[in-house]
Amino acid sequence: MSLVRARGELENRSGSTTGMARAVKAVLDLRDSGEVRGILGSMSELCTPKDSRDEEALAYAMGGGMNSIVVRDDETASQCISWLRRNKAGRATFLPLNRLQSRRPGGRSVMVSRQPGVVGFASDLLDYDNSIELAVINVVRDTLIVESMDVARRHMGGVRMVTRTGSVVEGSGAMVGGSTRTNRPQFGGKMAGSSVVEKAEADVDR
């Protein structure tokens, strides 16, 4: 692998492009150093799939929410946002537990959840500590995991559905899909393809 290519891989995986993963890392460092209190962690650290077969669908169900950071309150969020701005360290999404609104699944999603081809509510397929339930609901809402795009199109309208292969049909009718990203965030707080980065780093060092 050429140096240029390897460097490109590194930049890609480290998230330096969008400034998102970089900001998340910066905030988690603030937590670990004790500089800011009240930072619980990123959603990708705090939840795991109950069944690893649902991992990809759940990652797409959470989407960018995998990188959202759960904090105790809006004061902590505001402090972190100021810090990121002051240090030009990127942008991040914060879920302040004291201000998150609770929501109940829409009636239609409960009805659709019982149809053939529907695996279940994303929130029921995730394992997490009860204390962050509001954050989980905030991120996955009443998303259903379904077997295929055909199932999703059959039920579309007012229900958010994610297929096994990662296509998304929003409740609003918006549809998201295409080829799978190789650098999506993974459960456990890692990025997919991190082995590629390690290889790239080794190649650069040589």
Next chain:
Amino acid sequence: MSLVRARGELENRSGSTTGMARAVKAVLDLRDSGEVRGILGSMSELCTPKDSRDEEALAYAMGGGMNSIVVRDDETASQCISWLRRNKAGRATFLPLNRLQSRRPGGRSVMVSRQPGVVGFASDLLDYDNSIELAVINVVRDTLIVESMDVARRHMGGVRMVTRTGSVVEGSGAMVGGSTRTNRPQFGGKMAGSSVVEKAEADVDR
């Protein structure tokens, strides 16, 4: 500027990292070649700020929705998603006009819109053709543009607000902010910092 750095800039601007901007470009090429009919364009092509002073706030109000592609119907969306998957060309969001749900602004957002420090509804600050109104509402919903984070925190809960400097307070209570991205999508279908790319390209060619 070094070759490595220049190449990195190019990759960043072309969106090859997330596969998002790349997919959008691929879909717009399908439109322009006539290979798929029913593709209207990306939101960043189809809307412009009425007042250029609101440009940054409106870009953050639309967020990733700047890259959403308006299509005639869900059959067109499904065709494009299959094409992207088959050609490993990345992921994109489609707004099928025949399936988008209409929404009215929440009562509380109308009330907050009249408060001091609130500029107005994002949808009222954008210029677009009436035929894509459902797509615009789908993307900006009842987002309000506000002067500052203090104004946003004062009214938070059930109302989505974006500050002049691009911080976002979601209706759910989630808060998004930090330093400004340099490579965000811009109105007119361009990426911010494209002059940097052109410079990078020139430097690579030399």
